[in-house]
Amino acid sequence: MKEILTPDTVLSDMIDYDFGLLQVVSRIGLDLKYSGLRISDACAGSGIDPGTFLLICKVYSSDGFVPSKTEIASGNISDIIRYLHGSHLYYTGAALSSLEAFFDRLIAPCEEKRREVIRRFCTDYRDELVKHFAYEEEVVFPYIESLQSGKTVEGYSISSFEEHHDNVEEKLEDMKNIVMKYLPAECDNSGKIAVLLSIYHLQDDLRRHTYVENGILVPMVTNLESNGR
Amino acid sequence: MEDRKSVALIIPSYIVAKGLETILDATGEFLVSENIYDCSRSGKARLRNIDPDIVVIDPAVLDFQGRKEGRMMIGELCDSVVLALEGPAVNDEILRQYDGSISLYDSPSALVRKLHNAIDSRQAEPFSDSGELSVREKEILVCVAQGMLNKEIADKFNISIYTVISHRKNITRKTGIKTVAGLTVYALLNNLIDIGSVQS
Numbered sequence: 001m002k003e004i005l006t007p008d009t010v011l012s013d014m015i016d017y018d019f020g021l022l023q024v025v026s027r028i029g030l031d032l033k034y035s036g037l038r039i040s041d042a043c044a045g046s047g048i049d050p051g052t053f054l055l056i057c058k059v060y061s062s063d064g065f066v067p068s069k070t071e072i073a074s075g076n077i078s079d080i081i082r083y084l085h086g087s088h089l090y091y092t093g094a095a096l097s098s099l100e101a102f103f104d105r106l107i108a109p110c111e112e113k114r115r116e117v118i119r120r121f122c123t124d125y126r127d128e129l130v131k132h133f134a135y136e137e138e139v140v141f142p143y144i145e146s147l148q149s150g151k152t153v154e155g156y157s158i159s160s161f162e163e164h165h166d167n168v169e170e171k172l173e174d175m176k177n178i179v180m181k182y183l184p185a186e187c188d189n190s191g192k193i194a195v196l197l198s199i200y201h202l203q204d205d206l207r208r209h210t211y212v213e214n215g216i217l218v219p220m221v222t223n224l225e226s227n228g229r
Numbered sequence: 230m231e232d233r234k235s236v237a238l239i240i241p242s243y244i245v246a247k248g249l250e251t252i253l254d255a256t257g258e259f260l261v262s263e264n265i266y267d268c269s270r271s272g273k274a275r276l277r278n279i280d281p282d283i284v285v286i287d288p289a290v291l292d293f294q295g296r297k298e299g300r301m302m303i304g305e306l307c308d309s310v311v312l313a314l315e316g317p318a319v320n321d322e323i324l325r326q327y328d329g330s331i332s333l334y335d336s337p338s339a340l341v342r343k344l345h346n347a348i349d350s351r352q353a354e355p356f357s358d359s360g361e362l363s364v365r366e367k368e369i370l371v372c373v374a375q376g377m378l379n380k381e382i383a384d385k386f387n388i389s390i391y392t393v394i395s396h397r398k399n400i401t402r403k404t405g406i407k408t409v410a411g412l413t414v415y416a417l418l419n420n421l422i423d424i425g426s427v428q429s
Contacts, residue, residue: 117417124410174411182418
């Protein structure tokens with residue numbers, strides 16, 4: 001089935017094969033008006049490198065995917081950043097808003113004091129995620145862009161970028177356990193399930209997003225750094 | 230013989246240990262394997278080796294600092310049911326940590342009953358192990374939720390930082406919650422603390 005993810009596949013066939021890839025299509029900025037075209041042409045129409053697009057699709061479509069050295073060497077860093085940026089906007093926008101809306105509905109019957117506590121935990125999580133993304137947007141991406149334009153940048157290297165995600169991941173895990181086991185009896189089961197589905201979805205998405213960063217972007221930039229020296 | 234529960238004693242008084250041994254052996258239900266006398270390093274190693282079903286300890290063998298952590302120390306060596314011998318060295322707070330306690334003035338039948346109760350209380354533990362926090366764990370959770378550091382918690386309860394960390398590990402294992410923010414929510418939802426005490 002893997003051969004679906006090739007430049008010659010029609011974009012709509014790829015989406016039919018794994019509709020989860022719609023999120024990659026959307027975040028990297030591929031226009032759906034090209035969905036009747038082959039992936040290579042659809043990408044060309046939106047100014048995206050098809051190989052890089054497919055590389056990200058593979059992370060989302062197959063568990064435990066590891067890119068080859070060639071895939072890393074031929075990937076386009078700007079497209080990866082474009083994807084990551086679109087991904088950040090999705091998390092802090094649609095993903096968190098819908099999670100919070102589900103939460104609000106779930107805890108509506110609780111007494112005010114408890115609602116406040118749970119809501120604050122959600123806000124803390126949002127703040128932390130936003131802070132984490134801001135670091136990437138304001139420090140990491142500009143650093144990479146100046147490397148690409150041939151400038152040497154002192155005092156920073158991509159190796160200091162990894163590992164950042166731990167705490168963000170732990171908070172989401174805690175949120176899951178709290179919803180599953182510790183909410184007061186007035187919170188109903190279907191509301192819990194809606195929140196849990198939303199959390200699991202976000203968690204899986206974030207893990208793949210992190211993999212695109214640590215498993216693809218970091219090695220690409222490491223190559224770029226050593227070429228510059 | 231196979232059905233008898235093995236009992237190890239950690240009792241520095243020969244008279245008390247011998248008396249207990251005689252009474253328990255006569256029941257046919259329990260068999261005292263040996264008296265370890267103290268909690269020296271070799272004593273601890275011995276306890277780990279024999280891994281008895283039941284331990285009866287006179288907390289007087291532990292120094293004052295260690296007395297509060299005695300139950301946990303034994304828990305690290307073996308998975309036995311542990312009873313404390315009541316006496317001047319122990320107060321209620323210490324006794325609560327044990328699975329049960331016996332008195333020098335207990336009749337043989339009371340002794341047997343107390344041992345059975347202690348075993349039963351442990352058998353209920355798989356459930357409590359999956360979620361129920363001990364009294365001390367709850368106290369520590371409250372401190373964590375209030376933003377106290379491990380060092381501050383250790384000082385407050387007069388225990389080592391290592392012990393605090395090990396309590397915190399157990400709290401996380403039982404609740405499934407790792408972050409301070411998450412533990413705070415847990416503490417508030419379980420009415421262990423008031424929202425006023427964590428305003429940040």
